[in-house]
Amino acid sequence: MSAIERSLDGKRILLIIGGGIAAYKSLDLIRRLRERGASVRPVLTAAGKQFVTALSVASLAGASVHEDLFSLTEEADMGHIELSRAADLIVVAPATADLLARAANGLANDLASTLLLATDKKVLMAPAMNLRMWLHPATCRNVMQLQSDGVLFAGPADGEMACGEFGPGRMVEPIDIIEAIESAIGSDTAILLPGAPLAGRKIVITSGPTHEPIDPVRYIANRSSGRQGHAIAKAAMRAGAKVVLISGPVSISDPAGVETIHVETAQEMLEAVRAHLPADIYVGAAAVADWRVENAGEQKIKKSPSGGPLLQFSENPDILAHVAKAGKSRPALVVGFAAETQNVIAYAQDKLGRKKCDLIVANDVSAEMGVMGGTQNSVHLVSALGVESWDRLDKEEVARRLVTVFADLLEKGGR
Numbered sequence: 383m384s385a386i387e388r389s390l391d392g393k394r395i396l397l398i399i400g401g402g403i404a405a406y407k408s409l410d411l412i413r414r415l416r417e418r419g420a421s422v423r424p425v426l427t428a429a430g431k432q433f434v435t436a437l438s439v440a441s442l443a444g445a446s447v448h449e450d451l452f453s454l455t456e457e458a459d460m461g462h463i464e465l466s467r468a469a470d471l472i473v474v475a476p477a478t479a480d481l482l483a484r485a486a487n488g489l490a491n492d493l494a495s496t497l498l499l500a501t502d503k504k505v506l507m508a509p510a511m512n513l514r515m516w517l518h519p520a521t522c523r524n525v526m527q528l529q530s531d532g533v534l535f536a537g538p539a540d541g542e543m544a545c546g547e548f549g550p551g552r553m554v555e556p557i558d559i560i561e562a563i564e565s566a567i568g569s570d571t572a573i574l575l576p577g578a579p580l581a582g583r584k585i586v587i588t589s590g591p592t593h594e595p596i597d598p599v600r601y602i603a604n605r606s607s608g609r610q611g612h613a614i615a616k617a618a619m620r621a622g623a624k625v626v627l628i629s630g631p632v633s634i635s636d637p638a639g640v641e642t643i644h645v646e647t648a649q650e651m652l653e654a655v656r657a658h659l660p661a662d663i664y665v666g667a668a669a670v671a672d673w674r675v676e677n678a679g680e681q682k683i684k685k686s687p688s689g690g691p692l693l694q695f696s697e698n699p700d701i702l703a704h705v706a707k708a709g710k711s712r713p714a715l716v717v718g719f720a721a722e723t724q725n726v727i728a729y730a731q732d733k734l735g736r737k738k739c740d741l742i743v744a745n746d747v748s749a750e751m752g753v754m755g756g757t758q759n760s761v762h763l764v765s766a767l768g769v770e771s772w773d774r775l776d777k778e779e780v781a782r783r784l785v786t787v788f789a790d791l792l793e794k795g796g797r
């Protein structure tokens with residue numbers, strides 16, 4: 383296993399754990415924060431205690447858990463005002479609808495809400511609730527209020543919820559909260575891979591899905607989370623490269639210190655890529671939609687007794703092939719991804735030739751692998767040199783290793 387970088391070394395996190403089924407993920411969050419060098423002071427709400435115990439929180443945090451607003455021992459030790467300020471960042475995970483509502487309205491009727499009102503530090507919330515609660519106008523109002531008060535948000539994500547429904551409201555994964563924390567306060571931009579192997583190089587990376595509109599409110603998308611592409615952007619930056627990340631719509635944060643351009647459709651992604659060439663390296667990690675809807679409605683398409691709408695599709699531009707065949711402005715190293723559910727290596731070899739790229743990073747995204755949207759990846763590197771298969775690794779570690787491979791290939795003259 384690889385060593386975790388101490389990207390949050392010396393940072394003090396006050397972690398408020400609210401009452402939601404996602405509270406169990408906060409235990410993992412504590413572990414990951416400490417691995418990265420942060421210290422964690424935990425606060426458990428009364429509802430949070432229904433989901434995780436103070437003992438497990440304290441054991442993982444290596445610090446006692448604060449629970450009461452009116453604890454005389456704590457007030458003698460450290461008052462709630464001091465507690466709220468002796469931190470670099472306050473993280474609320476899970477942030478329940480109730481906690482959001484109280485924070486948005488400045489209530490101070492328990493320790494957690496009092497800390498949020500008394501602090502002069504940044505606050506990051508990772509909401510978790512049923513999708514109807516998340517979509518309720520009251521919660522929307524509260525989130526808008528909190529955002530305009532400067533509160534940062536990580537997620538929520540779309541997905542299957544503990545209650546069995548599917549939609550937005552799921553707490554994002556601990557690794558995504560870590561990303562958001564690093565963006566908010568991290569010092570990770572300063573950490574370079576040994577020897578800064580990409581110093582002086584420019585790399586353009588696409589990441590995430592594209593959304594292809596059906597009408598102004600509906601779109602076609604895919605399950606790409608953007609995690610692998612974003613991790614490569616971060617690793618390349620740490621390796622000293624100038625990085626431009628072109629991201630489709632994702633629920634993860636922009637990597638701290640990386641120039642990130644947000645796009646929705648494949649055509650917008652192509653325009654953004656074109657605008658940022660030339661570069662030394664191009665990495666197409668985005669899951670670009672193959673088709674767009676030719677007859678997308680200008681207004682919301684209404685239900686009709688004669689059946690559903692007939693959508694006509696036209697093919698999207700192949701951004702990777704476009705870059706690889708860009709003549710003089712072709713980057714020295716063009717890298718594609720191939721997400722397949724079968725015949726992974728054979729399809730990747732075919733893509734390598736057809737799209738004229740130098741390296742294909744192929745992975746199996748069949749449902750049982752849990753790669754799409756997950757935090758791990760097991761990849762095969764397919765190039766003119768042959769096939770190299772790596773064990774299953776965290777996407778961050780895959781990214782770090784890929785960056786070293788890119789540096790080696792560039793050294794050898796790219797193609």
Ligand code: C5P
Pocket residue numbers: 588648666667668669670671672698699700701702703717718719720721733
């Ligand atoms: O979808 P496909 O398997 O062909 O994708 C392989 C590679 O091609 C990926 O790197 C993806 O980013 C890229 N691609 C692209 N534009 C498309 C389709 C795929 O750049 N329209």
